[in-house]
Amino acid sequence: MELNIKGKVAVVTASSKGLGRAAAEALAAEGVNLAICSRDKDRIQETADDLQAKYNVDVLLDVCDVTDKSSIESFKNKVIDHFKTCHILFTNAGGPPPGKVEDFKGEDFKQALDLNLLSTINLVYAFLPFMKNQRWGRILASTSITVKQPIPTLALSNVSRVGVVAFIKSLALEMAPFNVTANTLAPGYIMTERVDDLLKNQAKTENISYEDALERLIQKIPVKTIGKPEDFGALAAFLASEQAAYITGETILIDGGLYNGLM
Numbered sequence: 001m002e003l004n005i006k007g008k009v010a011v012v013t014a015s016s017k018g019l020g021r022a023a024a025e026a027l028a029a030e031g032v033n034l035a036i037c038s039r040d041k042d043r044i045q046e047t048a049d050d051l052q053a054k055y056n057v058d059v060l061l062d063v064c065d066v067t068d069k070s071s072i073e074s075f076k077n078k079v080i081d082h083f084k085t086c087h088i089l090f091t092n093a094g095g096p097p098p099g100k101v102e103d104f105k106g107e108d109f110k111q112a113l114d115l116n117l118l119s120t121i122n123l124v125y126a127f128l129p130f131m132k133n134q135r136w137g138r139i140l141a142s143t144s145i146t147v148k149q150p151i152p153t154l155a156l157s158n159v160s161r162v163g164v165v166a167f168i169k170s171l172a173l174e175m176a177p178f179n180v181t182a183n184t185l186a187p188g189y190i191m192t193e194r195v196d197d198l199l200k201n202q203a204k205t206e207n208i209s210y211e212d213a214l215e216r217l218i219q220k221i222p223v224k225t226i227g228k229p230e231d232f233g234a235l236a237a238f239l240a241s242e243q244a245a246y247i248t249g250e251t252i253l254i255d256g257g258l259y260n261g262l263m
């Protein structure tokens with residue numbers, strides 16, 4: 001299917017690896033020019049070089065910590081200096097540390113909110129005016145299955161991500177008349193370094209092997225496999241497309257059937 005987004009400009013944060021990189025790569029494959037960022041200069045440079053070489057699109061990179069508002073502001077200025085606008089915004093950040101409620105204190109929740117909620121809000125405020133002015137925009141906020149079904153060992157994630165859904169839903173209603181859609185992506189388990197680390201952590205805390213932890217997880221997922229980054233990238237590219245103009249304010253699970261609720 002032709003997605004009709006060739007030549008558009010996408011800002012994809014936390015994109016040196018994992019889900020952010022998968023979204024950036026799927027967009028680049030559609031001919032979308034990219035502004036990508038993460039905190040580690042060498043790693044984001046490597047990703048930028050790789051995507052540029054593979055897809056021959058314009059790739060701007062920056063070192064940006066999305067928990068720092070001034071870092072977002074500086075990233076935005078570089079994007080606008082270079083591309084003049086932004087059509088697609090994919091918000092993403094690292095995941096908060098695993099643990100149960102009793103493992104944490106109030107301050108830990110504040111940090112998780114800065115990482116996952118405030119970063120999304122600040123990124124939207126930075127790039128939304130350009131989308132609204134040009135009457136075309138796609139905002140994709142990446143969160144987690146935890147917004148529908150909390151995971152007991154991910155208390156910080158359970159709490160810090162639901163506000164993103166409320167923010168994106170509120171935004172979608174306000175932006176609908178301007179041809180700017182806003183949706184939330186909610187991945188279950190997609191194989192990235194983060195999931196690998198969570199499995200290692202689980203193996204350690206439960207005193208089982210990594211292979212056993214992996215097998216246990218696979219058995220919980222109805223399709224009996226962990227998702228691939230490309231699966232996630234394909235969803236992001238579709239939601240960013242011209243064809244997805246009638247989808248807004250939604251939270252879209254990509255979880256191999258793991259969420260066990262009706263809606």
Ligand SMILES: NC(=O)c1ccc[n+]([C@@H]2O[C@H](COP(=O)([O-])OP(=O)(O)OC[C@H]3O[C@@H](n4cnc5c(N)ncnc54)[C@H](OP(=O)(O)O)[C@@H]3O)[C@@H](O)[C@H]2O)c1
Nearest residue numbers: 014016017018019038039040066094095144189190192194
């Ligand atoms: N993979 C899954 O199945 C899954 C499922 C549900 C939710 N999630 C969530 O989705 C997000 C991405 O997960 P992932 O699996 O792709 O993780 P990952 O493989 O560890 O990649 C994380 C990416 O985020 C960047 N990053 C981390 N903190 C950042 C910050 N403060 N500012 C800018 N960039 C930052 C990292 O680069 P630098 O280190 O260079 O900054 C890296 O590029 C996380 O919040 C995770 O909890 C993932």
